Amino acid sequence: MKNELQVSGMRCGGCQLLVKEALEEQDGVTQVEASYLNGVVAVDYDPALISLATIRSVIEQQGFRVQD
Numbered sequence: 221m222k223n224e225l226q227v228s229g230m231r232c233g234g235c236q237l238l239v240k241e242a243l244e245e246q247d248g249v250t251q252v253e254a255s256y257l258n259g260v261v262a263v264d265y266d267p268a269l270i271s272l273a274t275i276r277s278v279i280e281q282q283g284f285r286v287q288d
């Protein structure tokens with residue numbers, strides 16, 4: 221499954237990398253593309269292994285806000 225999330229607070233390439241690496245460490249996440257310029261994080265994942273709520277939580281634990 222693929223989901224694109226609007227994320228606020230990413231201001232640089234370091235922020236983008238922080239989110240990408242945190243998500244890639246999660247079981248069930250297969251690919252992550254993050255863009256601080258667009259404020260978007262695209263995540264490919266297996267919903268049998270990880271929920272969208274968990275993905276949102278991981279992003280927020282890094283200090284960013286997922287828009288509804």
